[in-house]
Amino acid sequence: MPEDLAEIYKSTYRALxxxxxxxxxxxxxxxxxxxxAFARALVHQPENARGWLFVVAANMARDEARRAQRERHHxxxxxxxxxxxASPAPDELLDAATQRDRVKAALEQxxxxxxxxLLLWDAGMNYDEIAAQTGLAKTAVGTTLARARRRLVEAHExxxxxxxxxxx
Amino acid sequence: xxxxDEGTLHAYLDGEVTPxxxxxxxxxxxxxxxxxxxxxxxxGLIERAGQLLGxxxxxGPDRAMPPLHQLRHPRPWLRWRVPLAWAATVVLALGAGWYxxxxxxxxxxxxxxxxxxxxxxxxxxxxxxxxxxxxxRDRPTRPTAAPTARLEAKTAPAADRDQLAARQRVAEGxxxxxxxxxxxxxxxxxxxxxxxxxxxxxxxxxxxxxxRISADSARRLLxxxxxxxxxxxxxxxxxxxxxxxxxxxxxxxxxxxxxxxWPVEQRQDAPPLRxxxxxxxxAPAVRSDLQGRLSNxxxxxxxxxxxxxxxxxxxxxxxxxxxLEAVRPED
Numbered sequence: 418m419p420e421d422l423a424e425i426y427k428s429t430y431r432a433l434x435x436x437x438x439x440x441x442x443x444x445x446x447x448x449x450x451x452x453x454a455f456a457r458a459l460v461h462q463p464e465n466a467r468g469w470l471f472v473v474a475a476n477m478a479r480d481e482a483r484r485a486q487r488e489r490h491h492x493x494x495x496x497x498x499x500x501x502x503a504s505p506a507p508d509e510l511l512d513a514a515t516q517r518d519r520v521k522a523a524l525e526q527x528x529x530x531x532x533x534x535l536l537l538w539d540a541g542m543n544y545d546e547i548a549a550q551t552g553l554a555k556t557a558v559g560t561t562l563a564r565a566r567r568r569l570v571e572a573h574e575x576x577x578x579x580x581x582x583x584x585x
Numbered sequence: 586x587x588x589x590d591e592g593t594l595h596a597y598l599d600g601e602v603t604p605x606x607x608x609x610x611x612x613x614x615x616x617x618x619x620x621x622x623x624x625x626x627x628x629g630l631i632e633r634a635g636q637l638l639g640x641x642x643x644x645g646p647d648r649a650m651p652p653l654h655q656l657r658h659p660r661p662w663l664r665w666r667v668p669l670a671w672a673a674t675v676v677l678a679l680g681a682g683w684y685x686x687x688x689x690x691x692x693x694x695x696x697x698x699x700x701x702x703x704x705x706x707x708x709x710x711x712x713x714x715x716x717x718x719x720x721x722r723d724r725p726t727r728p729t730a731a732p733t734a735r736l737e738a739k740t741a742p743a744a745d746r747d748q749l750a751a752r753q754r755v756a757e758g759x760x761x762x763x764x765x766x767x768x769x770x771x772x773x774x775x776x777x778x779x780x781x782x783x784x785x786x787x788x789x790x791x792x793x794x795x796x797r798i799s800a801d802s803a804r805r806l807l808x809x810x811x812x813x814x815x816x817x818x819x820x821x822x823x824x825x826x827x828x829x830x831x832x833x834x835x836x837x838x839x840x841x842x843x844x845x846x847w848p849v850e851q852r853q854d855a856p857p858l859r860x861x862x863x864x865x866x867x868a869p870a871v872r873s874d875l876q877g878r879l880s881n882x883x884x885x886x887x888x889x890x891x892x893x894x895x896x897x898x899x900x901x902x903x904x905x906x907x908x909l910e911a912v913r914p915e916d
Contacts (some may be wrong), residue, residue: 438643
């Protein structure tokens with residue numbers, strides 16, 4: 418029986434925003450995409466809304482990353498300089514921002530599949546849902562999570578120990 | 586007795602083992618100090634990983650959640666402005682390419698098999714009504730002074746046009762479009778206008794009339810409105826023999842392309858997070874047949890929202906690929 422979308426909205430919205438944030442690393446974009454996903458769900462009325470929302474969100478984030486990458490590529494070619502710019506954080510937020518960056522760097526050390534499984538678990542999906550979304554067998558989800566968690570913690574420790582750590 | 590592997594320990598700690606399995610593990614753990622120790626290690630690891638993930642959350646206070654019913658109308662045009670500009674680039678380049686080729690040798694002007702000369706007035710199509718699509722498709726049905734390609738260029742603001750031109754120069758790979766873009770200056774629109782007047786022929790729809798379905802039927806069959814390329818008119822919607830919903834869109838007065846659409850869950854063999862790799866044609870001049878099969882038998886495909894979209898048309902794979910990238914969901 419399909420859950421009422423309003424209920425899912427209340428219970429899943431924040432998790433969807435967090436899930437998207439860990440892909441786009443921009444809080445406003447994460448909110449925009451989460452709202453877009455729910456807007457589509459309103460029209461589409463999918464049978465399994467929670468799973469559907471995360472699939473749609475993952476696709477949107479991936480399309481967006483590609484577009485952003487193409488634009489950065491073009492900007493680089495047009496301007497002849499690197500288009501990346503880190504906006505400086507106000508002093509009082511520096512610690513939180515640094516911590517966030519370190520976790521982000523550690524997450525990037527994971528393989529895409531391991532990272533996806535970890536993020537879906539953290540977003541509140543169970544093994545069945547994760548298996549359905551990623552195509553893994555349910556029995557493989559635990560193994561993948563174990564590996565992903567270990568890799569995350571190790572990469573984070575390696576990152577915080579020294580600034581000039583050789584990338585693995 | 587064999588010890589518990591790492592994956593099972595995590596499943597156990599995540600509460601994801603069956604009751605039978607849980608009982609078996611409890612029995613083993615009661616008797617095995619080594620596994621108990623490992624269990625605690627893994628419990629610590631899970632906790633630590635959770636902590637770290639907790640640090641990777643959006644900064645600042647949580648923004649207010651808008652009421653759900655308000656989300657039905659998200660901000661539309663800002664987000665689609667960039668993809669529309671790309672679509673315009675594609676249409677511009679392809680349109681100019683076709684016109685330029687036709688101008689060079691009118692007798693060898695490419696036609697698509699199955700199309701024939703026919704009075705313009707006989708053509709009436711199941712164009713999606715604006716109420717359905719939310720995007721106006723008021724492209725004139727009779728050739729006007731402004732050819733299709735220029736119409737698209739005009740919709741992009743002047744500032745963007747320089748950007749478009751710059752983007753065309755650095756566009757990845759499509760040599761056909763690239764040389765067409767190079768020809769994009771005074772000669773092309775003039776030639777285009779001349780060519781437009783010569784083209785009295787209308788384009789006959791590609792597929793058979795009795796497989797046509799309405800937009801509502803398509804919406805019902807797909808579970809949502811079909812995805813389309815926003816800047817191109819919809820000529821027809823059909824039900825394909827392979828179970829797809831096929832949306833035919835007009836690229837220029839003599840060319841249409843087909844979008845073959847399925848809901849994701851109907852394609853069991855295609856995992857949701859991975860895309861099928863596009864197989865580029867061996868030479869730019871090689872065209873796919875009307876069914877869109879490339880030399881290796883595959884079509885170019887992409888996931889748009891929860892739909893799987895495959896594209897076919899009388900164009901090189903590079904151009905089809907660019908058009909595929911411009912496909913957007915209807916809502």
